[in-house]
Amino acid sequence: MIITGNDYVERLAGYKREIYVKGEKIENFAQHPNIRPAINAIAFTYDLATKNEAYSPFSDLVGQKVNRLNYVNKTSQDLIARLDYQRELSMRTGTCHYRCPGSDAICSLYPATKALDERLGTDYHEKFLAFLKEIQSKDYACTGALTDTKGDRSKRPKDARDMYVHVVEKNDSGIVVSGAKIHQSGAFAADVNFILPTQTFKKGEEEFALAFAVTPEDQGIKFVLQNTGYQAKFREGGSFEPGNFKYGDRLTCTVIFDNVFIPWERVFVFEDLEANRHVLTSFAVSHRCAGAACKAGFIDSMIGAASLMLKANGLDKVSALRQKIGEMVGISEAAYGIAIGAATKGREDSGVHQPNVLIANAGKVIGVDGLNKALMNLAEIAGGIPVTAPSEFDLKNPEIGALVEKYLSANPEFSTEERLKIIKFIEFWATSSHLLGGIHGGGSPAAAIIFLQIMADLKSREDAVRDAIDLH
Numbered sequence: 001m002i003i004t005g006n007d008y009v010e011r012l013a014g015y016k017r018e019i020y021v022k023g024e025k026i027e028n029f030a031q032h033p034n035i036r037p038a039i040n041a042i043a044f045t046y047d048l049a050t051k052n053e054a055y056s057p058f059s060d061l062v063g064q065k066v067n068r069l070n071y072v073n074k075t076s077q078d079l080i081a082r083l084d085y086q087r088e089l090s091m092r093t094g095t096c097h098y099r100c101p102g103s104d105a106i107c108s109l110y111p112a113t114k115a116l117d118e119r120l121g122t123d124y125h126e127k128f129l130a131f132l133k134e135i136q137s138k139d140y141a142c143t144g145a146l147t148d149t150k151g152d153r154s155k156r157p158k159d160a161r162d163m164y165v166h167v168v169e170k171n172d173s174g175i176v177v178s179g180a181k182i183h184q185s186g187a188f189a190a191d192v193n194f195i196l197p198t199q200t201f202k203k204g205e206e207e208f209a210l211a212f213a214v215t216p217e218d219q220g221i222k223f224v225l226q227n228t229g230y231q232a233k234f235r236e237g238g239s240f241e242p243g244n245f246k247y248g249d250r251l252t253c254t255v256i257f258d259n260v261f262i263p264w265e266r267v268f269v270f271e272d273l274e275a276n277r278h279v280l281t282s283f284a285v286s287h288r289c290a291g292a293a294c295k296a297g298f299i300d301s302m303i304g305a306a307s308l309m310l311k312a313n314g315l316d317k318v319s320a321l322r323q324k325i326g327e328m329v330g331i332s333e334a335a336y337g338i339a340i341g342a343a344t345k346g347r348e349d350s351g352v353h354q355p356n357v358l359i360a361n362a363g364k365v366i367g368v369d370g371l372n373k374a375l376m377n378l379a380e381i382a383g384g385i386p387v388t389a390p391s392e393f394d395l396k397n398p399e400i401g402a403l404v405e406k407y408l409s410a411n412p413e414f415s416t417e418e419r420l421k422i423i424k425f426i427e428f429w430a431t432s433s434h435l436l437g438g439i440h441g442g443g444s445p446a447a448a449i450i451f452l453q454i455m456a457d458l459k460s461r462e463d464a465v466r467d468a469i470d471l472h
């Protein structure tokens with residue numbers, strides 16, 4: 001089923017959740033100024049899917065149309081359609097749309113549970129398919145939580161048990177888990193949170209090798225929101241002062257599991273090291289491929305802002321600055337091209353079309369460099385004003401407003417308020433969570449480089465050079 005953004009918001013508002021913002025437990029979370037923009041961004045995923053057939057494919061599993069992000073990719077074309085959807089979402093919202101890790105979780109649990117059952121004769125895949133049917137037919141928004149708090153990183157998980165989500169108890173009806181996941185994008189605003197492993201584990205660490213799903217009825221889950229300067233800005237109000245005032249900053253939270261009971265129907269990997277590795281590596285590759293398309297969309301948003309800023313400043317005829325936009329376009333298309341390449345050169349894994357491992361990981365490395373470079377160009381184009389401008393409140397103040405209006409004006413084709421809106425949007429790009437989110441979201445570049453080092457075929461490259469220089 002395909003629902004509208006409004007349907008999703010109404011459903012979400014009915015959930016009882018324990019959410020903390022800036023030290024306070026909040027009521028009516030769907031209307032909170034810090035949470036509402038993330039909900040708007042997710043709602044936008046629904047509305048866009050209703051407008052574009054490629055984003056709402058037919059699923060054989062439920063015999064109806066479903067959201068592209070809840071779909072199991074069977075071909076490279078399926079995956080490419082998802083990448084296009086994500087690029088467009090990133091460009092139009094200028095923020096995270098939060099459902100991407102959910103999509104990666106679906107496309108990694110599908111093959112991992114299938115392979116697990118083939119190896120052990122268990123019924124995890126059947127349980128997963130039953131749950132996926134529910135997700136698809138109700139058009140749930142899903143997120144993916146991998147990152148454990150880890151504590152002292154020099155210790156193995158078994159020596160820092162509480163810092164990793166682990167099994168506390170198991171009985172005939174399910175398992176009880178404790179621990180916490182950090183940096184969780186939009187978990188508080190989703191219908192389903194997939195909880196996946198943060199890393200591979202060794203023999204003796206089976207209690208951490210878990211994958212399961214939590215739903216709003218589960219008891220003992222606490223969400224603690226991030227609190228950066230942007231969240232303070234959103235609480236301060238104003239109609240456009242926070243820059244990306246509709247869709248907000250990339251909003252994450254810490255999710256604490258305080259002895260949470262999970263029924264067996266929603267446990268998809270249980271204390272199995274091989275399946276744990278399968279889920280983790282499939283997720284990482286899928287997420288890094290999608291991340292490159294997502295970064296292309298973010299850079300597209302920066303390009304739009306840069307182009308408007310040039311016009312608002314009366315600088316749009318200056319070729320040195322226009323060249324910077326050309327460079328940004330090149331970077332965006334390159335990041336997108338890598339994602340498409342990874343999808344096109346992908347492979348089949350237990351019924352799912354997965355991206356090419358090396359190309360997807362290259363997407364992470366190049367995407368991060370590209371995002372940084374694009375941000376730098378945007379900053380050069382915009383001048384210093386995104387971090388020095390007066391506020392919307394000064395512009396509207398009866399005493400100083402007229403003077404702010406006069407001294408912040410530039411190209412008469414743009415009102416001062418319009419110019420200030422563009423400035424605030426660029427401030428958002430330069431100072432929000434985007435830079436660190438781009439670097440670390442989906443795993444830090446270091447993690448992608450480890451994949452590249454391990455998997456690269458150095459021998460064939462060495463042999464090519466040996467042949468070229470007659471070295472035998």
Ligand SMILES: Cc1cc2nc3c(=O)[nH]c(=O)nc-3n(C[C@H](O)[C@H](O)[C@H](O)COP(=O)(O)OP(=O)(O)OC[C@H]3O[C@@H](n4cnc5c(N)ncnc54)[C@H](O)[C@@H]3O)c2cc1C
Pocket residue numbers: 101144145146147150153182183184185186250252433436437438440441442443444445446447
């Ligand atoms: C905005 C944002 C959104 C995110 N959304 C999600 C989400 O939705 N779901 C989710 O699960 N996670 C999410 N993440 C988490 C992200 O995957 C992690 O930030 C990333 O994996 C790095 O983990 P860390 O931040 O805990 O780094 P740390 O563990 O604190 O490490 C710090 C640095 O050291 C490096 N490092 C650590 N150990 C080693 C080692 N042994 N060898 C080499 N380098 C090492 C790390 O790569 C990192 O660069 C998000 C992060 C951000 C910033």
